[in-house]
Amino acid sequence: MPRTARPRSRTAPAALSLCLALGCGSGGTPRGDGPAPPSSAPTGTGHDVVTWASSADRIGAAVDGRGYRLVVRTSVGGTGLRVRLSNAFGDQPVTFGNVHAGLRRDGAALVPGSNRRMTFRGARSVTVPAGGIVYSDPLPVRVPAASALVVSLYVPRAGGVLTGHWMAMQTSYTTDGDHTAEESGANWAQRTGSWSYLDAVTVRPRPAAGAVAALGDSITDGWHSTTDLDRRWPDYLARRLRTSPTTSVKGVANAGIAGNKVLADGPGQSALNRLSRDVLALPGLRTVFLFQGVNDIKVEPGATADELIAGYRTLADRVHAAGKCLVAATIAPYKGWQEWDPAGEAVRRKVNSFIRTSGEFDAVTDFDRVLRSPDDPERILPAFDGGDHLHANDKGMRAMADAVDLQSLDCGSR
Template identity: 45%
Template sequence: MKKIAAVLLTAALGVVLAPTASAHPGWAATWAASPHEPTDVFGPTWGTEGFDNHTVRQVVRTSGGGPAVRVRLSNAYGSTPLKLTGATVARSAQGAAVRPETVRHLTFGGHRSTTVRPGGELVSDVAFLPVEPLQRLTVTLYFAGRTGPATGHSFATATSYRAGGDHRADASAAAFGEKSESWYYLSGVETVDRTPRRDVVVAFGDSITDGAGATVDGDNRYPDELAERLRGRKNVVNAGIGGNRVLNDSACFGEKATERFARDALGQPDVRTVILLEGINDIGFSNFPIDCALPNPVVTAADVVAGYRDLIRQAHAKGVRVVGATLLPYKGAAYHTEAGEAVRDEVNAWIRTSGEFDAVVDFEKATADPADPDSLLPAYDSGDKLHPSDAGYRAMAQAVDLSVL
């Protein structure tokens, strides 16, 4: 029956459902989380220890819809094979609960259990679960044995749930008594694309793209707000990592942008446009030493621009457009200095005037306090003078000219 259903769906949509292809014109990214090494730098997570006879339930919100989905899992930073006993996808209900009639067991090459090699990723077979734009989905993973440290995304601004034993098909939330604000192993959700090309937009950057300061479970990050403006006309996925930098790797804040760009941005199915907002940590970290982020060299505007040019070259080589975003005001932030302010001003001037980006979005102008342009507008400040509030993220999304996407 499953084979017959796949044939019928393929015929109806005119696409090929290739379950192991990393990118295929019949699929479009609808949600993503950039993986990195497990870390507790943002607070305690389950990632550093991993799982052992645990069920992990994770809730995401799609940006676009489609008649079927598949799920992407990452073991990019695992040193041993990841043995997944089973997984399900379903439409979300309240908290850890799901709608029982929508539960679908995921398969991988026709099998419910699978193994993801160290450093690798795996894409599920098609799951016949129609989804709508801006709909919450729940992905549940069960690990019967010990996983070791878990590749994931520590700063999720969303609640994940854990239960002892196998509860992958539970509709109820009763067994899920533990909570975390991180994602584990789950790196993408993709939908069948009815059109030859949906023009997926990837928001690429650091914690401001990741959504630091936004309401937990509110889906108020600026890429979420942008997805709401587009409402399925284009998908928007988030490739932000808190603390990430353009020019330097980190054990806690991910690989540098120039290294991870190919995987996290250009590797998204149906990507057409990237919004690049990154560089403030390169400028600020030299004045805010963090052991796990060493080295913390002082950077010049020319250094940051050289990184941008590398990213633009990578994107254009793949036929992908890059929208350059100006760096937000950060006066009063823990790592603000007058010297850093001068570098930010020079970088922003280059973004606006160089003509090297395909388009520009002026996030600085959209979020600055008119009375003190080097500072965030108080209503747009989450409280640390660096990360926007929900209202600030909404203002950022409103500043994007949709025609440039």
């Protein structure tokens, strides 16, 4: 049963206008949820809402003199575009020499006239300390919902560890030297499947809107969805929210990391350790959608049901203490995956019973019921199986998004 949500004032449903314009117009947070160095998070911008996000991790060695042309998909439209650049896992300062934002035409090429310089407290460049993040100044323009936004970065000095998101399921581009101001893709011939440094984009929607962040693992990250087509389940959710008249939640942030766990660090910091930076710090956040736990169960030795339930309770306490709503999803079946065993299945069933009946959450979405086969409830329905018996394919991703009660994401406004 849903718990009583903490009341917040209702905002009007967003009627997003789509126009094609980009024009021109700073800090840190830590690696985990401990004390933070000074931050340049948006101030005096109470209507900023996250329109895209990915969760940061260590993804390799940083390289001096490198350019990155990063392609992302906005969820909610608005003015005042900001980007958040992260050095959360860096062990040395990183300097961003030039940053531009534009709209994608095709490949690495941009819509002519759309590529504009971004600044940081009025400066063209900014140095971010190890463990820090920085927000750009806002661009006084309107950015469409569902647009392919391209953020181009030049990093002249970047020694140490590279912070970014390894499994983007989206083709972006890299180059040597500074070609950020160019709208042609001619000098951006090298392809990458990762996002480097960029971990959030915000806008100011009109009318006002809120956002939901999906905290999860590789299923949320989109593994086995089709690359470059935005078919992760949070993408399908964003499409539903965009046209829904029943909720003012319009922004969607994908906080999934492949291999991530609730309790223990591994690929990415655990959900408990990254909650503040990757989720609660996002501007305009109204609701956290928790879909995580299978990686805690299927490893050897796996977490017990009681340990995982204790982790969920801690997450719930922290989300509610921050004044946000928490929607939880049941853990999907995974029989046929190499690490499945009856003991882990028993843990999954016990944890799912807790999710459904405990009342710890503002609402529950039953992904287990959506994805499981009626012939063998321990397995994913073959039509939804991405091929490894753990991850959903495009059709399964859409079924997951379709199962979400959109009004439950707006629970704090009722």
